[in-house]
Amino acid sequence: MSERTPAPRPVRLGLLGCADIARRRTLPTILRESSAELVVIAARERAKARMFADEFGGEAVKGYQALLDRLDVDAVYIPLPAGLHHKWIVRALYAGKHVLVEKPLTTRYADTVEVVELARSRGLTLMENLTFLRHGLHAAVQRLVDAGEIGELRMVDGAFGFPPLDPRDIRYRPDLGGGALLDVGVYPLSAARLFLGSDLEVVAATLKEDPERGVDVAGNALLCTPDGRTAQIAFGFEHSYRCEYTLWGSQGRIFVDRAYTPPPTWRPVIRLERQHERRELILPPEDQFANTLRAFVRAVGASERPEQSADTAAICVQARLVDQIRDRARLLRDHELSRGHR
Structure with missing residues (x-):
């Protein structure tokens, strides 16, 4: 009788910080996945770590370095x-x-390049949890583009915004890397890069700053490829809810709503419009957090990491574009805007 190959040991994970996104999405995903095991939870205060451990399992420790040791x-x-x-x-x-x-x-291009190179030099996996990129919806959209369903792609238009946050929210704190560009602007920016490629450049941008908090609360950017294809993105914390992108081609367009944060039970809809045709493609639900966790576990267990190399190259492009938006933005402040309307 042949012996069964033993199942690989789950990746033993530690949580570094008890954030809301961890509680709502990532930790429940870890509990459902047999390939990963939550073993330690670290917080600045042991009581906070203990609260998470009581809910999700694992040992609670005080201090992030205690976990790393x-x-x-x-x-x-x-x-x-x-x-x-x-x-x-x-x-x-x-x-x-x-x-x-x-x-x-990270919050800066130079820092992103540094940690990517450090991970590569030490043979370790480094992955960004921008989960929407691993939802099958966007691969399905790309297949439609590749099949010529909208002719030649000319433009990407993306938006992600929602109403103001609780005034105490950390995304209003500049010392913690707050602001709309880093929190929500990266989503439509990443969608533009996904469909138009890595040679995008920022042509113009605006950032609206809250002078009391010292962070950007809204913004727009115009980007262009060397061959003249363009992207327009909009984002912010002072809007009615939008979470979408549109691909506009020479013969039609594709529209996707709930593009960046679909719940795992959501059945995504791709709307395709041509001159004399409109149709909808309804896709099966997917859990993009689970997809990302599985990709991370695969990368950790791989002797070579070609998928990670592609991921980190894309992350570096994204960080460069974020820096360009900051550098080229016309900075708009609330008090200046109100003075101009008097």
């Missing part, structure tokens, strides 16, 4: 505020841990 942790998930990502990615990589980190990977 443990030998029973293969990888860490970092949902800390964006302004803390660079510091704790570096520390985790030097501790020999693979890293899954919430978007954005």
Whole structure:
């Protein structure tokens, strides 16, 4: 009788920071996936870690470094505020841990390149948890474009915005990497890059700043490829809800709603319009958080990481474009706008 090959040991994960996104989406996903095991939860206060451990399992520890010093942790998930990502990615990589980190990977292009190179040099997986990119919806859209359903793609138009947040929300804190560009602008920006390629450049941009908080609360950007295809993106914290993108081609257009944050039970709809035709393609539901976790586990277990190389190259392009939006933005402040209307 042939012996069965034993199942691979689950990747032993540690949670570095008890954030809301971890509680709502990522930790429930980990509990459902047999390929990963939550073993340690770290917070600045042990009571907060204990609260999460009571709900999701694992051991509660005080302090992030205490988690990184443990030998029973293969990888860490970092949902800390964006302004803390660079510091704790570096520390985790030097501790020999693979890293899954919430978007954005870091707040600056130079920091992103640094941690990507550090992960590569140490043979470790570094992945950004921008989960919408791993939903099959967008691959289905790409297949329609490749099949010529809208002719030649000319333009991508994307938007992600929602009403104002709780005034105490960390996304209003500049010291923690807050602001609409890093929190929601990265979604339509990433969609533009996904469909138009990595040679996009920012032509013009605006950022509206809240002078009391010192962070951007809204913005727009115009981007262009060398061959003249364009993207327009809009984002912010002071809008009615929009979460969409449109691909406009020479013979038609494709529209996708709920593009970036579909619930796992959502059946995505692709609307295709041509001159004398309108049709809808309804896709099966998918859990993009589960897809990302599985991709991360595969990368951790792989001896070579070609998928990760493609991912990190795309992350670096994204970080470059974010820096370009900041550099080229006309900065609009609420008090200046109100004075102009008097």
